[in-house]
Amino acid sequence: MTRRAQQTLIGAVRGFADRHLDDDAVCVALSGGADSLALTAAAIRAGLTVHAVVIDHRLQTGSAAVAARAAETARELGASAEVREVTVEGAGGLEAAARRARYAALGEARDSRPVLLGHTLDDQAETVLLGLARGSGARSIAGMREWSAPWGRPLLGVRRADTREACAGWRLPIWDDPHNDDPRFTRVRIRKEVLPLLDEVIGGGAAESLARTASQLQDDADALDPPATELLEECAYGRALDVQPLRSAPAALRTRVLRGWLRSVGANDPVYRVVRAVDALITDWHGQGPVAVGGDERARLVVTRRAQELTVKRVPR
Template structure:
């Protein structure tokens, strides 16, 4: 099967223009890109547009092996990629396992496989405006702050998302214009997944109640929060530079900073020191060691190992991070 010159339909042109703008904005794409291709409408339309707009395109098809016949689906997607003109098409069989539920485990495994196979190229992902709206709603429900509500970036190296301004209905129509029926993943219709229920129930209901335009409004909000967050992050870097004294932080350099900036600086520092899965509660407790100091003990963080905990504590005007044994640290950590 070989696909001829791309049709000039309005939907496919919209996808092409989105990819063209992304490529022109990012020098990393000059030597070609990889595209994560599932065979669904979003990634199929993205692949077709990228072949024309982004130079050499290398398709990466992840086979999660979660459904009977998934290997055949992956092989057909790779065949379509070659027919569209991709320089190469590689199927990546993976084993989905680990904590966090099926959705989270599959996502983590998929990104690891793509990262290992991309050969230093940026990887284009088929996330659309609708995916961005769903991501913002998920962040809102989790109460995880503006960083989560800011949604996905158009480029968070090596992951590129040219279609964040394109509706899912457009990629569907683009596939129709191409004459390529997309693969319909049964998991995308399964109500056991939170994102599916957002897509099929919550967002349509919000559109009905609020009179439309909800997805676009959510993505605009995300863009505004990203812009504000970028400024706060820059201020936090400056603060962290001033407060750093080797592996410790000088409390005097932190105490008068605005809490929003100070917490961002603390978050960056704690992540560098080995903290994992840092929650808002933990971050605020760590910030209290600076802004609400009462002589309290250290704060236990995620990132320890068996039998010990990772703890941030204050002593003699400095913050430090270290490992504390379960028994020896039990009276000092919270």
């Protein structure tokens, strides 16, 4: 069992490298947890030249010692390693702020190398369920991509249990983040409560099925995103959007155009309700007022229709 898990991990990394990498030099985002630790070990054994980047979020007592220990473990495996401290702050809650800080630090540390992340099939299943529950649309339900330069996820087809088994076989010291068991976080409850119940109800295989759903939706997105991008370029000029070319566009293209345009004018991650309201300014126009699409404590961001044009502006609160 242990050897099988190890071979699965090494094979996953080798396959990923063959599909996506032009060079054997990579960064690995290392937390010290089983997934990223197993990825680091497997990448080295797959023949990659690994530089481990450990992000210390400084959110827990003793985090500096945890980060230093993870970096030292990477060096013992044969990687180079560094620790980067970040400050977690900003809107969107603790998880979102930590993610922004982490990815920014990894982007600075990578020095033109791709960054490998330890997300597993279980993480993918949790992401799909969260997207479904929030009604976030196909882009969210499609989950995480194996490769979206410079970010790579070689373990999206590997179960979390395999990473722990491999680490045990390689005698690697796993650090279990207390946040991963904290029910205050929605993802933790999905992991601990929802997925096990779903597995019980359908007789097993829930995580694999959800991951397959993500893969199929990624194929759909690959077909729809390029024409949506072309349509957006045709319609958008500055902070305005020409309504006329969008009126006859299929809804799948039109809503992709609207999401892209809203992001470009400052509406971060527009939810379904917002996109639907803005879409109604195009498809069900009867003189309705502005649609709020975001903002901050000083001003709201609103979209208004005038004649054949949508415009966005900030309105002081």
